[in-house]
Amino acid sequence: MSTSNKELSRQIGLEVGSICGKYFLDLDHLHYGYWPGDLPVTVANVKKAQELYTRFVIDRIPAGVKTILDVGCGGGHVAKELLGRGYEVDCVSPCPHLAQKAAELLGDACHIYQCRYEDLQATSRYDLILFCESFQYLDMNQAMAKCEELLNPKGYVLICDYFRKDVNGKGGGSGGHKLAKFHGVMANHPFDLMCSMDITAETAPNMDLMDDIMRQVVKPVAEAGSRLIEDRHPWLYKVVAWKYRKKIDKLNTKYFSGERTGDSFRRTRAYLLLVYQMTPAGLGQGQGRVQSVGQSASTPESVSATT
Ligand SMILES: C[S@@+](CC[C@H](N)C(=O)[O-])C[C@H]1O[C@@H](n2cnc3c(N)ncnc32)[C@H](O)[C@@H]1O
Structure with a gap:
């Protein structure tokens, strides 16, 4: 399958997911749910788990951030939450159906760029660029170069998404960039890792x-x-x-065949929340400081979510 065909079938898959999720379960979001230990893993609780995920991500936005670009905004509900918390938000969505849904929800409050993030031409600059389970769909190098272009000095990138670990066997589907490759890409862009939280355990129940x-x-x-x-x-x-x-x-x-289960997801994937800050100058400092939110300094991927 050519890349553009693959991209189209992913977009259509997300569109169908959004229509079915809304109709059958009244879901607003397209991301995984966040399942704390005390939330029973049932279909009836998916909406609640998705809301907890949204809150979990938004609560990790660094202090001082005012303007946000929500890349891959889905139906616009994360952006709506961000607006409710007082942030100024713009959105990017390559999918016409989802961009339309987001425009209906957000009205004039946000500018919605209907294009791939890699192709975005924007004049505004942002304090934070958000990839809420959208990073896996992007070309990593192009995406990070675009972040350098669109961020204010010392701006942040927040990625919450899953990555493929270097283990044998596919398991848990085909999505997610290879984690080792991602670290290689980040080493070539001027970003410091400020926060790394592993939420694989809290997201695997979705599978x-x-x-x-x-x-x-x-x-x-x-x-x-x-x-x-x-x-x-x-x-x-x-x-x-x-x-x-x-x-x-x-x-x-x-x-x-039972290949896509929570167990196979835990074995083959790492679902991470990562916050990077753009360094004033210099390449290759990407893996510098690591400070986990609410916890002591740590190494990448070593921190488990506690909320
Ligand atoms: C799993 S959904 C997540 C949607 C939303 N962020 C949420 O948390 O509910 C992935 C999103 O990424 C978007 N996406 C896919 N490829 C993209 C690209 N190249 N540039 C920007 N967004 C993209 C999709 O249209 C979709 O909105």
């Missing part, structure tokens, strides 16, 4: 929920539909099943 929905709902519904087609149009069924057998096998393995 168990998704796995449950796929196996308890989507699979039986798909099987019932396929039985109906086999009964009504046996020849059509045979042709389609044969022609697309590889794709069908792939989908079965990907979604219904």
